[in-house]
Amino acid sequence: MIYTHYDYLDLAPGASVARIEAAYAQVLQRFHFGRTEAGQDLSGLVRMIHAAYRVLSDPDARRAYDDELAREAALADEELKSDLDALASRPSRHAQDVPAPLRLVVNQLAA
Numbered sequence: 001m002i003y004t005h006y007d008y009l010d011l012a013p014g015a016s017v018a019r020i021e022a023a024y025a026q027v028l029q030r031f032h033f034g035r036t037e038a039g040q041d042l043s044g045l046v047r048m049i050h051a052a053y054r055v056l057s058d059p060d061a062r063r064a065y066d067d068e069l070a071r072e073a074a075l076a077d078e079e080l081k082s083d084l085d086a087l088a089s090r091p092s093r094h095a096q097d098v099p100a101p102l103r104l105v106v107n108q109l110a111a
Helices: 017-030 043-057 059-089 100-110
Strands: none
Touching: 017 043, 043 059
16 A cells, blocks of 8 residues: 555645644654564654655645645556446347357256
8 A cells, every 4th residue: 555645644635734733743752753563663763754644744845745646646546547437338148148168068967
């Protein structure tokens, strides 16, 4: 699964600057500032949280990041549409489209 900076801060895109600040503090507090918890090293996750905050708190970096997310979403939508169109162009199968060898065996068993 691919996470966005919004996911790391538990925010919806379009969140206000004040909400970003509050979410950053809240998420860091939740992860105890990277301390090991139950044998897990959380430092990598905390680094991602810091990186997310740096991008989302800078208006220019956030705009560029949002533009990149929009481009990636458009590409994914295009790919999905192409795949669905390819599926739709294949002839559909029906329950009565039983292969001939199977039909022969079934007919023999029924007789």
